Amino acid sequence: MSGRRASLAVVAVGVLTATALSIVVTSDGLPAAAAATTTFTPSADTYVDNSATGTNYGASGQLGVDDSPVKRLFLRFTVSGVPGSVTAAKLRLHTDDVSGAQSPSGGTFKAVSDTTWSETGVTWNNQPAIDGPTLGSLGAVSRNAWYEVDVTSYVTGNGTFGFGVTSSSTDGADFDSRETGSATAPQLVLTTGATTTTSAPAGDPVLVGAGDISNSGSGDSATAALLDNIPGTVFTTGDNVYDSGTTTEFNNYYNPTWGRHKARTRPSPGNHDYNTSGATGYYGYFGTQAGPSGQGYYSYDLGNWHIVSLNSNISTAAGSAQETWLRNDLAANTKPCTAAYWHHPLFTSGANHAPSTSTRPLFQALYDHNADVVLWGHNHQYERFAPQNPSGALDTTRGIRTFVAGMGGASHYSFGTIRPxxxxxxxxxxxVLKLTLHANSFDWQFVPEAGKSFTDSGTTACH
Amino acid sequence: MNTRARVLVTVAAALLLGGVAVGYTTLSAAPEPDVVSGVVRGSRLQVLGNGRLSVVSRTDPSGPREVTEERCDRAYAAGGTIACLRPVGALKAGGLSVLDSSRRELTTLPLTGFPNRARVSASGRMVAWTVFVDGHSYAANGFSTSTGILDVRTGDLVRSLEEFSVGGAAAQAADRNFWGVTFTADDNRFYATMSTGGHRYLVEGDFAARTVKALVDNVECPSLSPDGKRIAYKAAVNGDPRQGWRLSTMDLGTGTVTPLAETRSVDDQPAWLDDHTVAYGMQRSDGVNDVWAVPADATGSPTLLVPEANSPAPL
Structure with a gap:
């Protein structure tokens, strides 16, 4: 078995290690405006072996890298809460304290763009491509020692970062995995500078909202209370009320909660809104806020952004009135960034509703016009996807980042098999999901109900 | 013979012919390696690792895992037979695949609906499945399930237990839903859940006679112990599924109900690892599942058996 002793505790292990003299602690407890180091352990690490192509070693204490048999090592780190810009990033690995862990080569380290592989599912047969630039390599390594690679060019801030390690030596190296505990687990050590305390320019527009919102329960009250403190335009991704989309439901459930923000709301309809024939409850309640009555699709601009609200309860086929309108609308758009939202998700891991492939023509039109982000609901949960093309393949050039934001108040659903x-x-x-729409990028933030701690945030540049 | 019966016979005949054809190609093809004889040694457990059929060691669940290319949303295995409910794809409907222990596909059956439960009799002869047809949750109103049984040996197929005649407490019920079949050792009798009129009954069924009989209320997803004396199941808290379910066992001889030491809500059909332990899936808030185990007699406490897995079945 693998060793557990770390002979060189070069860096104190902890969530946060201060190296500067002064730390400014903000209200959320994170240091700002001062250089500091932050140490992350992997969210996943494993290796694959071409002599056992269907075997997964995700729970193992070892990480092997070798050329005979070929072993490749994969690491993934989730960097969050880093306050400033990253001035230095070091990937650190500890060699196992066992005979044979040493090697003439510690391997070549590259970036891996696929960050969604499963630690307990990845095998030689289904391994992610090691497709990124070379970040560095290690020479000879001995057993029970720390080694580090400078990855500053790759890890520049908050986000998810994947690494792949290969070796051309037939005498491979063995490192300790995260399963060995914090004293020997791989580390990503970030030094953050004091340079980016400049907050985003005030006044950038905010688009905030969710879907699957109002019923007789209390979830809609909890999310409406969040809106009370977030200015900006409110979006909805459908199923504004349950179960039947009646005027009575809008008056009794939606109006006392999210209805407080009706004047700044630009909704979209869901299947429950259409449980009333023609969604007359929905169109009657929102009036011109919902675009042309009975049509359900419309667009507007916010700052540098063009925003499109669509209707997945009517035809979304190529050549349909809605898809034709969308292509014309996007062709006429002059804003550099584009967002869209509707109810039925094209990409979702939810257990309750399968991906709505009939909406693909809408997504294709948006992709063809370089749109940047699409929001959905329908499955009562939150899910963020990497930028993808209309077929669901990772596309870091033109892909559209998508969210299922069905956490507006209706009781949660579970997840099925998690999609690529x-x-x-x-x-x-x-x-609620809050998007801050900058001139050429957007920040996203999941804002949780009072008393809950789950959150998610990040930034994506416009195409 | 009515139309429905004629259709059934035709389907069964087609399955039989399919079985013969598959058998022929299997015999004439080169033998394939048996994946379950790989690096996982000793007592083994079949699980799904995010939808991939996998095999782990029962004594070293953190050891290496065999991860196959077979994709299932729900699976079970017993007696050399694997039941795999295929995911609903973008271009094709889901369905049942019956595989042998080397993962060779013996037969397939297209199904409409979301995969939910699968079970194989101890001998490997009988296969049962449940899919959601409308709605998506046992805690909601207005859902509907479809549960069927296939005799792999004869090809005898029942597409829906709603075809069976009902005796016992709920004989007159018109609106019936079935889910969660578990087979007895004779490969004919079975237990399942029948929902009607707001009640969820344990029913005992007879496959050959095409009958079911309601026994007791508030029993869902029964799983018969290896010795055939007890069922493990989920009992709605206060009889209300919206309040969650308590994992429990019931002695079939005495009717004694024993809530187990797992106090979190379990929405799964449990699997017996032996006559003293049941395993079940629990989902984390990020959608990743884990397989847990708990003693079947109210003692002890739940333990994490296989991280990042669900659909456990002892091999």
């Missing part, structure tokens, strides 16, 4: 490129999921917290 799904990055973050939650099924126990009501909340």
């Amino acid at each position: 490129n799904s990055e973050v999921r939650n099924s126990d917290t009501y909340g």
Whole structure:
């Protein structure tokens, strides 16, 4: 078995290690405006072996890298809560304290763009491509020692980062995995500078909301209370009321909660809104806020952004009135960034509703016009996907980042098999998704209901 | 013979012919390696690892895992037969695949609905499944399930237990839903859940006679112990599924109900690892599942058996 002793405790292990003299602690307890180091352990680490192509070693205490048999090592880190810019990033690995752990080569380290592989599912047969730039390599390594690779060019801030390690030496190296405990687990040590305390320019527009919202329960009250403290335009991704989309339900459930923000709300309809024929309850309640009555699709601009609200309860086929309108609308758009939202998700891991492939023509039109983000509901949960093309393949060039934001108040659903490129999921917290629309990028933030702690945040540049 | 019966006979005949054809190709093909004889040694457990059929060691669940290319949303295995409910794909409906222990596909059956439960009799002869047809949760109103049984040896197929005649407490019920079949050792009798009129009954069924009989209320997803004396199941808290379910066992001889030491809500059909332990899946808030185990007699406490897995079945 693998060793557990660390001979060189070079860096104190902890969530946060201060190296500067002064730390400014903000209200959420994170240091700001001062250089500091933050140490992360992997969210997943494992290796694959071409002599056992169907075997997974995710729970093992060892990470092997070798050329005979070929062993490749994969690491993934989730970096969050880093306050400033990253001035230095070091990936540190500890060699196992067993005979044979030493090697003439500690391996070549590269970035891996696929960050959604499963620690207990990845095998030689289904391993992610090691497709990123070379970050560095290690020469000879001995047993029971720390080694580090400079990855500053790759890890520049908050986000999810994957690494792949290969070796051309037939005498491979063995490192300790995260399963060995914090004293020997791999580390990503980030030094953050004091340079980015500049907050985002005030006044950038905010688009905030959720779907699957109002019924006789209390979830809608909890999320409406969040809106009370978040200015900006409110979106909804459908199923504004349950179960039948009647005027009575809008008046009794939606109006006392999310209805407080009706004047700044730009909704979209869901299947429950259409449980009333023609969604007359929905169109009657929202009036012109919902676009042309009975049509359910419309667009508007916010700052540098073009925003499109669509209707997945009517035809979304290529050549349909809605898809034709969408292509014309996008062709006429002059804003550099585009967001869209509707109810039925094209990409979801939810156990209750399968991906709505009939909406693909809408997504295709948005992709063809370089749209940046799409929001959905329908499955009562939160899920964030990496940027994908209309077929659901990872596309870091033109892909559209998508969210299922069905956590507006209706009781949660569970997840089924987790789909490729799904990055973050939650099924126990009501909340709203807040997008801050910068001139050429957007920040996303999951804002949880009072008393809950789940959150998710990040930034994506416009195409 | 009515139309429905004629259709059934035709389907069964087609399955039989399919079985013969598959048998022929299997015999004429080169033998494939048996995946379960790989690096996982000793007592083994079949699980799904995010939808991939996998095999882990029962004594070293943190050891290496065999991860196959077979994709299932729900699976079970017993007696050399694997039941795999295929995911609903973008371009194709889901369905049942019956595989042998080397994962060779013996037969397939297209199904409409979301995979939910699967079970194989101890001998490997009988296979049962449940899919959601409308709605998606046992805690909701207005859902509907479809549960069927296939005799792998004869090809005899019952697409829906709603075809069976009902005796006992709920004989007159018109609106019936079935889910969660478990077979007895004779490969004919079985237990299952029948929902009607707001009640969820344990029923005992007779496959050959095409009958079911309601026994007691508030029993869902029964799983018969290896010795055939007890069922493990989920009991709705206060008889209300919206309040969650308590994992429990019932002595079939005495009717004594024993709530187990797992106090979290369990929405699964448990699997017996032996006559003293049941295993079941629990989902974390990020959608990742784990297989847990708990003693079947109210003692002890739940233990994490296989991280990042569900659909456990002892091999």
